[in-house]
Amino acid sequence: MSATSPYIGRFAPTPSGHLHFGSLLAALASYLDARHHQGIWLVRMEDLDLPRNKPGAAQQILDTLHAFGLDQDGEVWVQSDRQAYYADQIQALIDQGQAYYCDCSRSDLAPFQGIYPGTCRERHLPAAPHHAVRVLTKGSTCEFVDRLQGPFRQQLEAEVGDFVIRRRDGIVAYQLAVVMDDIAQGVTDVVRGADLLDSTPRQLWLYKLLGAPAPRYLHIPLVVRQQGEKLSKRLGSAGLDITLAEDTLFTALAALYQRPPATLRGASIREQLAWASRHWDPLRLPATLEVPQESLPIS
Structure with missing residues:
Protein backbone atom coordinates (compact mmCIF):
# COMPACT_ATOMS: atom_id res chain seq x y z
CA MET A 1 0.00 0.00 0.00
CA SER A 2 1.54 3.29 -1.08
CA ALA A 3 1.24 6.53 0.84
CA THR A 4 -1.21 7.83 -1.77
CA SER A 5 -3.43 4.72 -1.90
CA PRO A 6 -6.33 4.44 0.52
CA TYR A 7 -6.53 1.21 2.48
CA ILE A 8 -9.18 -1.15 1.07
CA GLY A 9 -9.73 -4.47 2.79
CA ARG A 10 -12.37 -7.14 2.42
CA PHE A 11 -14.00 -10.23 3.89
CA ALA A 12 -15.10 -12.83 1.35
CA PRO A 13 -17.08 -15.71 2.86
CA THR A 14 -18.53 -18.70 1.02
CA PRO A 15 -22.29 -19.11 1.66
CA SER A 16 -22.02 -22.82 2.40
CA GLY A 17 -23.26 -22.59 5.99
CA HIS A 18 -23.57 -20.42 9.08
CA LEU A 19 -20.80 -18.08 10.17
CA HIS A 20 -18.84 -19.91 12.90
CA PHE A 21 -16.30 -18.66 15.43
CA GLY A 22 -13.27 -19.27 13.20
CA SER A 23 -14.87 -17.24 10.41
CA LEU A 24 -15.75 -14.50 12.90
CA LEU A 25 -12.07 -14.20 13.84
CA ALA A 26 -11.10 -13.76 10.18
CA ALA A 27 -13.85 -11.20 9.62
CA LEU A 28 -13.01 -9.32 12.81
CA ALA A 29 -9.27 -9.22 12.08
CA SER A 30 -9.96 -7.95 8.56
CA TYR A 31 -12.41 -5.33 9.85
CA LEU A 32 -10.11 -4.08 12.62
CA ASP A 33 -7.13 -3.85 10.30
CA ALA A 34 -9.17 -1.68 7.92
CA ARG A 35 -10.62 0.53 10.64
CA HIS A 36 -7.25 0.93 12.37
CA HIS A 37 -5.89 2.31 9.07
CA GLN A 38 -8.98 4.52 8.55
CA GLY A 39 -9.70 2.40 5.51
CA ILE A 40 -12.60 0.89 3.59
CA TRP A 41 -13.92 -2.56 4.46
CA LEU A 42 -15.82 -4.57 1.84
CA VAL A 43 -17.81 -7.80 1.95
CA ARG A 44 -18.00 -10.14 -1.05
CA MET A 45 -19.92 -13.41 -1.38
CA GLU A 46 -17.78 -16.08 -3.03
CA ASP A 47 -20.63 -18.27 -4.25
CA LEU A 48 -19.24 -19.72 -7.49
CA ASP A 49 -19.15 -23.30 -6.21
CA LEU A 50 -22.92 -23.62 -6.56
CA PRO A 51 -23.23 -27.22 -5.27
CA ARG A 52 -21.77 -26.10 -1.91
CA ASN A 53 -24.08 -23.12 -1.41
CA LYS A 54 -26.81 -23.42 1.20
CA PRO A 55 -30.14 -21.59 0.75
CA GLY A 56 -30.31 -18.57 3.01
CA ALA A 57 -26.66 -18.83 4.11
CA ALA A 58 -25.56 -15.59 2.43
CA GLN A 59 -28.21 -13.54 4.22
CA GLN A 60 -27.49 -15.31 7.50
CA ILE A 61 -23.82 -14.43 7.20
CA LEU A 62 -24.65 -10.77 6.54
CA ASP A 63 -27.11 -10.70 9.44
CA THR A 64 -24.50 -12.20 11.77
CA LEU A 65 -21.84 -9.72 10.70
CA HIS A 66 -24.32 -6.90 11.33
CA ALA A 67 -25.15 -8.28 14.78
CA PHE A 68 -21.44 -8.08 15.63
CA GLY A 69 -21.18 -4.51 14.30
CA LEU A 70 -19.16 -5.57 11.25
CA ASP A 71 -20.97 -3.51 8.62
CA GLN A 72 -19.41 -3.24 5.17
CA ASP A 73 -18.80 -0.06 3.22
CA GLY A 74 -20.82 -0.05 0.01
CA GLU A 75 -22.74 -2.84 -1.66
CA VAL A 76 -22.00 -6.53 -1.24
CA TRP A 77 -20.48 -8.05 -4.37
CA VAL A 78 -21.68 -11.50 -5.43
CA GLN A 79 -19.30 -13.54 -7.57
CA SER A 80 -22.01 -15.41 -9.44
CA ASP A 81 -23.04 -12.07 -10.95
CA ARG A 82 -19.60 -11.75 -12.57
CA GLN A 83 -19.41 -14.94 -14.63
CA ALA A 84 -19.04 -13.10 -17.94
CA TYR A 85 -16.01 -11.15 -16.69
CA TYR A 86 -14.24 -14.34 -15.62
CA ALA A 87 -15.06 -16.06 -18.92
CA ASP A 88 -13.63 -13.16 -20.94
CA GLN A 89 -10.40 -13.19 -18.93
CA ILE A 90 -10.00 -16.95 -19.25
CA GLN A 91 -10.39 -16.70 -23.00
CA ALA A 92 -7.86 -13.86 -23.12
CA LEU A 93 -5.29 -15.98 -21.25
CA ILE A 94 -5.88 -18.86 -23.68
CA ASP A 95 -5.52 -16.53 -26.68
CA ALA A 177 -12.01 -15.20 -9.29
CA VAL A 178 -10.52 -13.87 -6.06
CA VAL A 179 -7.69 -12.12 -7.91
CA MET A 180 -9.97 -10.59 -10.53
CA ASP A 181 -12.39 -9.34 -7.88
CA ASP A 182 -9.66 -7.93 -5.64
CA ILE A 183 -8.24 -6.06 -8.64
CA ALA A 184 -11.67 -4.76 -9.65
CA GLN A 185 -12.42 -3.57 -6.11
CA GLY A 186 -9.00 -2.00 -5.62
CA VAL A 187 -8.17 -4.16 -2.60
CA THR A 188 -4.84 -3.13 -1.07
CA ASP A 189 -4.75 -5.45 1.96
CA VAL A 190 -5.96 -9.01 2.43
CA VAL A 191 -6.41 -10.36 5.96
CA ARG A 192 -7.50 -14.00 6.03
CA GLY A 193 -6.83 -17.41 7.59
CA ALA A 194 -3.47 -19.12 7.40
CA ASP A 195 -5.06 -22.08 5.60
CA LEU A 196 -4.89 -19.92 2.47
CA LEU A 197 -1.19 -19.07 2.84
CA ASP A 198 -0.03 -21.61 0.27
CA SER A 199 -2.65 -20.35 -2.23
CA THR A 200 -1.05 -16.92 -2.24
CA PRO A 201 1.81 -17.69 -4.67
CA ARG A 202 -0.71 -18.87 -7.26
CA GLN A 203 -2.60 -15.64 -6.82
CA LEU A 204 0.60 -13.61 -7.07
CA TRP A 205 1.35 -15.36 -10.36
CA LEU A 206 -2.08 -14.36 -11.67
CA TYR A 207 -1.55 -10.76 -10.55
CA LYS A 208 1.62 -10.80 -12.65
CA LEU A 209 -0.15 -12.25 -15.69
CA LEU A 210 -2.96 -9.70 -15.37
CA GLY A 211 -0.50 -6.82 -14.98
CA ALA A 212 -1.83 -5.63 -11.63
CA PRO A 213 -0.08 -4.90 -8.32
CA ALA A 214 -0.67 -7.45 -5.57
CA PRO A 215 -2.05 -6.47 -2.16
CA ARG A 216 -0.29 -6.88 1.15
CA TYR A 217 -1.17 -10.08 3.02
CA LEU A 218 -1.76 -10.93 6.65
CA HIS A 219 -2.60 -14.58 7.31
CA ILE A 220 -3.94 -15.06 10.81
CA PRO A 221 -3.62 -18.40 12.63
CA LEU A 222 -6.53 -20.80 12.76
CA VAL A 223 -8.58 -22.00 15.69
CA VAL A 224 -8.61 -25.78 15.73
CA ARG A 225 -10.59 -28.47 17.49
CA GLN A 226 -8.84 -30.59 20.08
CA GLN A 227 -8.35 -33.22 17.36
CA GLY A 228 -6.30 -30.69 15.39
CA GLU A 229 -8.95 -30.00 12.74
CA LYS A 230 -9.68 -26.38 11.90
CA LEU A 231 -13.14 -25.02 12.56
CA SER A 232 -15.17 -25.13 9.36
CA LYS A 233 -18.69 -25.37 8.03
CA ARG A 234 -17.79 -28.80 6.62
CA LEU A 235 -17.07 -30.11 10.12
CA GLY A 236 -20.33 -28.71 11.40
CA SER A 237 -18.71 -26.10 13.61
CA ALA A 238 -21.47 -24.34 15.52
CA GLY A 239 -23.03 -21.20 14.15
CA LEU A 240 -22.88 -18.10 16.29
CA ASP A 241 -25.67 -17.12 18.67
CA ILE A 242 -26.25 -13.43 17.95
CA THR A 243 -28.06 -12.99 21.28
CA LEU A 244 -24.64 -13.49 22.89
CA ALA A 245 -22.83 -11.13 20.52
CA GLU A 246 -21.29 -8.87 23.19
CA ASP A 247 -19.78 -11.77 25.14
CA THR A 248 -18.66 -13.57 21.99
CA LEU A 249 -17.02 -10.43 20.61
CA PHE A 250 -15.02 -10.02 23.81
CA THR A 251 -13.95 -13.67 23.55
CA ALA A 252 -12.95 -13.13 19.92
CA LEU A 253 -10.80 -10.11 20.79
CA ALA A 254 -9.06 -12.18 23.46
CA ALA A 255 -8.62 -15.07 21.02
CA LEU A 256 -6.90 -12.64 18.65
CA TYR A 257 -4.48 -11.75 21.47
CA GLN A 258 -5.64 -8.13 21.53
CA ARG A 259 -5.72 -8.09 25.38
CA PRO A 260 -9.09 -6.38 25.87
CA PRO A 261 -9.29 -4.93 29.40
CA ALA A 262 -11.66 -6.61 31.83
CA THR A 263 -13.66 -3.38 31.97
CA LEU A 264 -14.61 -3.97 28.33
CA ARG A 265 -16.40 -7.23 29.15
CA GLY A 266 -20.13 -6.63 28.92
CA ALA A 267 -19.64 -3.36 27.03
CA SER A 268 -21.69 -2.68 23.92
CA ILE A 269 -20.62 -3.91 20.49
CA ARG A 270 -19.92 -0.32 19.47
CA GLU A 271 -17.70 0.34 22.48
CA GLN A 272 -15.75 -2.89 22.04
CA LEU A 273 -15.13 -2.26 18.34
CA ALA A 274 -14.10 1.34 18.96
CA TRP A 275 -11.53 0.23 21.54
CA ALA A 276 -10.30 -2.66 19.36
CA SER A 277 -9.96 -0.47 16.26
CA ARG A 278 -7.77 2.00 18.14
CA HIS A 279 -5.61 -0.68 19.77
CA TRP A 280 -5.44 -3.27 16.96
CA ASP A 281 -1.98 -4.83 16.73
CA PRO A 282 -1.74 -7.97 14.55
CA LEU A 283 1.85 -8.56 15.67
CA ARG A 284 0.48 -9.70 19.02
CA LEU A 285 -0.82 -12.78 17.24
CA PRO A 286 1.34 -15.91 17.31
CA ALA A 287 2.08 -17.69 14.04
CA THR A 288 -0.17 -20.50 15.29
CA LEU A 289 -3.22 -19.95 17.45
CA GLU A 290 -3.63 -21.86 20.70
CA VAL A 291 -6.85 -20.95 22.44
CA PRO A 292 -8.30 -23.03 25.30
CA GLN A 293 -11.15 -24.96 23.69
CA GLU A 294 -13.40 -24.54 26.71
CA SER A 295 -13.28 -20.76 26.30
CA LEU A 296 -14.67 -20.79 22.76
CA PRO A 297 -18.35 -20.62 21.79
CA ILE A 298 -18.17 -23.75 19.59
CA SER A 299 -19.59 -27.25 19.68
Missing part, protein backbone atom coordinates in the same frame (compact mmCIF):
# COMPACT_ATOMS: atom_id res chain seq x y z
CA GLN A 96 -2.25 -15.18 -25.23
CA GLY A 97 -0.82 -18.69 -24.81
CA GLN A 98 -0.81 -18.33 -21.01
CA ALA A 99 -3.49 -20.99 -20.44
CA TYR A 100 -4.69 -24.17 -22.12
CA TYR A 101 -7.41 -26.81 -22.05
CA CYS A 102 -6.90 -30.01 -20.06
CA ASP A 103 -8.92 -33.24 -19.95
CA CYS A 104 -6.98 -34.99 -17.16
CA SER A 105 -9.18 -36.72 -14.61
CA ARG A 106 -8.53 -37.06 -10.89
CA SER A 107 -7.52 -40.69 -11.41
CA ASP A 108 -5.05 -39.61 -14.11
CA LEU A 109 -3.39 -37.22 -11.67
CA ALA A 110 -3.54 -39.35 -8.52
CA PRO A 111 0.03 -40.76 -8.93
CA PHE A 112 1.50 -37.23 -8.95
CA GLN A 113 0.40 -36.29 -5.42
CA GLY A 114 -1.18 -32.98 -6.29
CA ILE A 115 1.57 -31.65 -8.57
CA TYR A 116 0.37 -31.32 -12.15
CA PRO A 117 2.94 -32.96 -14.49
CA GLY A 118 2.12 -30.87 -17.57
CA THR A 119 0.34 -33.66 -19.44
CA CYS A 120 -1.80 -31.37 -21.62
CA ARG A 121 0.62 -28.48 -22.09
CA GLU A 122 1.47 -29.31 -25.67
CA ARG A 123 -1.65 -31.22 -26.66
CA HIS A 124 -3.48 -28.11 -27.91
CA LEU A 125 -6.88 -29.47 -26.96
CA PRO A 126 -9.91 -27.59 -28.26
CA ALA A 127 -12.61 -26.07 -26.11
CA ALA A 128 -15.04 -28.67 -24.83
CA PRO A 129 -17.64 -28.81 -22.04
CA HIS A 130 -15.61 -31.35 -20.04
CA HIS A 131 -12.22 -29.64 -20.42
CA ALA A 132 -10.65 -27.73 -17.55
CA VAL A 133 -8.44 -24.71 -18.18
CA ARG A 134 -4.97 -24.51 -16.63
CA VAL A 135 -2.56 -21.58 -16.46
CA LEU A 136 1.10 -22.06 -17.39
CA THR A 137 3.64 -21.81 -14.56
CA LYS A 138 6.88 -22.56 -16.41
CA GLY A 139 9.87 -21.36 -14.41
CA SER A 140 7.74 -19.24 -12.09
CA THR A 141 8.87 -18.60 -8.53
CA CYS A 142 6.65 -16.48 -6.33
CA GLU A 143 7.63 -15.03 -2.98
CA PHE A 144 6.28 -12.43 -0.60
CA VAL A 145 6.57 -11.34 3.02
CA ASP A 146 3.45 -11.93 5.04
CA ARG A 147 2.82 -9.32 7.73
CA LEU A 148 2.62 -12.04 10.40
CA GLN A 149 3.94 -15.28 8.95
CA GLY A 150 7.06 -13.68 7.43
CA PRO A 151 8.78 -14.68 4.15
CA PHE A 152 7.04 -17.32 2.05
CA ARG A 153 8.35 -18.72 -1.21
CA GLN A 154 7.02 -21.27 -3.68
CA GLN A 155 8.39 -22.63 -6.93
CA LEU A 156 5.08 -23.07 -8.68
CA GLU A 157 6.08 -25.43 -11.47
CA ALA A 158 7.89 -27.81 -9.13
CA GLU A 159 5.56 -27.57 -6.11
CA VAL A 160 2.15 -27.09 -7.73
CA GLY A 161 2.39 -27.28 -11.50
CA ASP A 162 0.05 -25.62 -13.96
CA PHE A 163 -3.05 -24.96 -11.87
CA VAL A 164 -6.74 -24.88 -12.75
CA ILE A 165 -8.52 -21.59 -13.37
CA ARG A 166 -11.71 -23.22 -14.66
CA ARG A 167 -12.77 -26.64 -13.47
CA ARG A 168 -13.98 -29.50 -15.67
CA ASP A 169 -17.53 -28.86 -14.46
CA GLY A 170 -17.31 -25.30 -15.80
CA ILE A 171 -16.99 -23.59 -12.42
CA VAL A 172 -14.43 -20.78 -12.34
CA ALA A 173 -11.70 -21.60 -9.84
CA TYR A 174 -11.27 -19.64 -6.63
CA GLN A 175 -7.71 -18.60 -7.50
CA LEU A 176 -8.72 -16.61 -10.57
